[in-house]
Amino acid sequence: MSDTAQIIVDGKSLELPVIEGSESEKAIDISKLRGSSGIITIDPGFKNTGSTQSAITFLDGEKGILRYRGYTIEELAEKSNFLEVSYLLIYGELPTTEQYNEFASSITNHTLVHEDVKKILEGFPSVAHPMGVLSSLVCAQTAFYPESLDPNRSHGDVDMSIIRLIAKMPTFAAWSYKNKIGQPVIYPDNKLNYTGNFLKMMFALPAEEYLADPVVADALDKLLILHADHEQNCSTATVRVVGSSHASMYASISAGINALWGPLHGGANQAVIEMLEGIKADGGDTKKWMAKAKDKNDPFRLMGFGHRVYKNFDPRAKIIKKAADDVLEKLGVNDPVLDIAKGLEEEALRDPYFVERKLYPNVDFYSGIIYRALGIPTDMFTVMFALGRLPGWIAQWKEMRENKEPIGRPRQVYTGANDRTYVPLNER
Numbered sequence: 278m279s280d281t282a283q284i285i286v287d288g289k290s291l292e293l294p295v296i297e298g299s300e301s302e303k304a305i306d307i308s309k310l311r312g313s314s315g316i317i318t319i320d321p322g323f324k325n326t327g328s329t330q331s332a333i334t335f336l337d338g339e340k341g342i343l344r345y346r347g348y349t350i351e352e353l354a355e356k357s358n359f360l361e362v363s364y365l366l367i368y369g370e371l372p373t374t375e376q377y378n379e380f381a382s383s384i385t386n387h388t389l390v391h392e393d394v395k396k397i398l399e400g401f402p403s404v405a406h407p408m409g410v411l412s413s414l415v416c417a418q419t420a421f422y423p424e425s426l427d428p429n430r431s432h433g434d435v436d437m438s439i440i441r442l443i444a445k446m447p448t449f450a451a452w453s454y455k456n457k458i459g460q461p462v463i464y465p466d467n468k469l470n471y472t473g474n475f476l477k478m479m480f481a482l483p484a485e486e487y488l489a490d491p492v493v494a495d496a497l498d499k500l501l502i503l504h505a506d507h508e509q510n511c512s513t514a515t516v517r518v519v520g521s522s523h524a525s526m527y528a529s530i531s532a533g534i535n536a537l538w539g540p541l542h543g544g545a546n547q548a549v550i551e552m553l554e555g556i557k558a559d560g561g562d563t564k565k566w567m568a569k570a571k572d573k574n575d576p577f578r579l580m581g582f583g584h585r586v587y588k589n590f591d592p593r594a595k596i597i598k599k600a601a602d603d604v605l606e607k608l609g610v611n612d613p614v615l616d617i618a619k620g621l622e623e624e625a626l627r628d629p630y631f632v633e634r635k636l637y638p639n640v641d642f643y644s645g646i647i648y649r650a651l652g653i654p655t656d657m658f659t660v661m662f663a664l665g666r667l668p669g670w671i672a673q674w675k676e677m678r679e680n681k682e683p684i685g686r687p688r689q690v691y692t693g694a695n696d697r698t699y700v701p702l703n704e705r
Contacts, residue, residue, distance in 0.1 A: 335672060
């Protein structure tokens with residue numbers, strides 16, 4: 278007999294089924310609560326509400342566990358690459374050699390975008406935020422591929438949309454950067470791999486030979502893997518809710534990009550660099566700012582330390598710390614802001630106050646350091662995040678549609694005025 282939960286309202290007892298996931302997570306199923314009782318639950322921010330059952334990503338914040346389709350993030354970051362992880366997230370299994378080669382080849386063959394995309398790009402002023410440009414270019418693909426609007430497309434047609442978006446996303450991201458700095462765009466170079474191609478489109482000049490440093494390319498590939506999915510966060514939930522209306526994949530993921538844009542979600546690594554620049558402008562005394570962070574009466578907070586989900590440590594931070602160290606050593610960057618970052622890191626890792634409170638450097642701290650070292654401006658950091666998160670968004674959209682999940686439609690508890698009589702304008 279399965280477990281049940283019981284709630285008592287107005288003297289009436291209601292029994293609700295308890296469901297259990299594959300990792301022994303339990304949830305009270307309230308899907309029929311309103312229909313049987315007229316009652317709803319209220320949960321601002323949906324912090325205690327499961328919106329779906331998903332087989333994609335498992336996250337245990339208390340134990341510091343992150344797995345994609347059952348594979349630990351540590352093993353994937355060490356042994357895999359971003360395209361293989363993308364295939365795993367989207368299709369549920371690691372690809373065979375033949376499947377991987379076909380997947381990677383298809384992506385390589387679709388990196389070019391329609392020339393009219395350049396006309397759209399040219400319509401944006403150079404002051405436009407790259408995230409706004411990116412979301413617009415992604416959504417515009419519905420115009421170039423109108424068949425994507427059909428909610429009843431075949432699996433083959435959906436797969437083609439997936440290939441196109443993974444292939445073109447680095448082009449869109451790099452072009453949004455080129456637009457920002459007023460440089461001509463660089464076309465994809467299909468002799469290069471995924472990350473090498475992106476780095477060339479970002480940093481090369483026209484007619485310039487460019488080959489990414491392998492240490493840099495490896496660090497970027499790891500960052501993309503670490504950001505590839507993270508369960509039902511704000512942007513992922515947005516993708517699923519928009520997709521539940523049978524909106525196209527392009528429109529749904531464009532909505533996810535806009536959700537990620539918010540500073541409370543994807544802007545965390547940008548906030549890290551802005552904090553470090555503020556400390557530098559103040560003179561660079563890290564001990565002073567560590568003391569301010571420990572003062573409960575001081576509004577200052579260390580950005581990039583601790584995590585709202587991971588209560589003990591961020592498993593992604595342990596991986597990317599090594600990549601950050603490798604990048605800084607290889608590039609030999611002389612940057613006082615990065616020196617401050619290293620100072621804060623060293624103090625936080627040994628200061629009892631931070632150790633006891635689990636205020637460890639997280640993935641946003643180290644990713645901000647890497648992007649800064651590569652010369653990527655802060656308003657491009659969230660674009661980099663979106664590039665990594667793309668396969669997770671696709672996987673979540675695909676799972677939601679294949680499971681035939683109903684349209685998202687939250688309820689509310691109304692707190693406004695009661696029934697009122699209209700008074701004509703000339704009598705007020």
